[in-house]
């Protein structure tokens with residue numbers, strides 16, 4: 158392999174009707190054998206990304222892939238091994254039942270169980286991307302009463318928004334903690350995870366699923382604030398903040414503002430081209446934030462972006 162050349166790998170995240178994800182072990186005789194990975198392999202010269210994935214899954218597991226889209230793309234340099242470009246797809250339709258054709262083990266796991274498996278080192282962000290949804294709702298700053306906010310969080314969760322960030326000064330004001338705890342409980346009962354903006358201690362008190370750090374708070378940290386399995390998200394606006402979030406061991410970032418947004422009047426937006434260039438350099442899942450809506454998702458998915466984070470674009474009306 159020429160110096161600087163990366164192995165181009167395609168890999169698949171297959172999710173069954175129960176939300177379980179298919180993973181397999183590396184067969185005996187291969188590098189890093191016995192470790193868990195997502196099925197896939199090297200692209201052949203001249204072969205398209207999807208064509209390579211279809212071939213690999215047929216050769217390894219006797220599956221015929223029908224439909225899928227890019228999920229995440231990351232680069233990883235193994236200290237004693239190859240430099241890889243991992244192009245991971247979320248496969249949404251396939252035919253057949255898996256059969257191990259290469260002597261590997263395979264199994265279906267609930268997303269939260271994946272983090273207990275001994276995966277290849279490059280796979281941590283892929284496991285996170287496979288667990289996380291493509292919509293991340295941030296609560297609005299303006300609402301009439303705390304009860305309305307709690308009801309809005311519950312309504313969003315019932316409508317299938319499965320990742321929600323509670324944000325606002327109200328969190329630290331009278332009644333805020335009680336309301337946050339109630340919002341966490343009701344969202345969880347409806348199948349959603351809730352992160353608390355800016356306060357790991359409060360996240361713990363509210364039994365939330367993690368914390369979301371504003372950039373200025375992240376800047377003052379040298380290590381990840383919450384132990385796994387709690388999620389840590391970080392807001393980023395430029396390359397330095399993105400690199401710092403990666404160094405902290407954040408699970409994911411929001412990156413923006415992509416477009417002008419009423420939340421940050423007058424702030425110069427990144428614009429889509431700059432956003433895509435920065436997001437493409439990230440080694441963790443990235444949500445586009447700032448003037449984003451559900452209509453942006455197909456184009457973002459094509460660029461291996463996790464999804465969108467939004468207040469207005471994901472249900473402002475729920476908090477009326």
Ligand SMILES: Nc1nc2c([nH]c(=O)n2[C@@H]2O[C@H](COP(=O)(O)OP(=O)(O)OP(=O)(O)O)[C@@H](O)[C@H]2O)c(=O)[nH]1
Pocket residue numbers: 164166167168187188189193194195196197198199233239241243277278279280
């Ligand atoms: N299929 C797959 N490969 C992965 C993942 N994560 C990861 O780092 N890789 C790396 O990507 C390469 C996969 O190529 P491959 O599966 O065709 O490799 P191979 O069986 O010929 O084994 P080799 O590494 O001994 O050459 C390996 O270097 C592997 O370590 C993953 O989740 N799935």
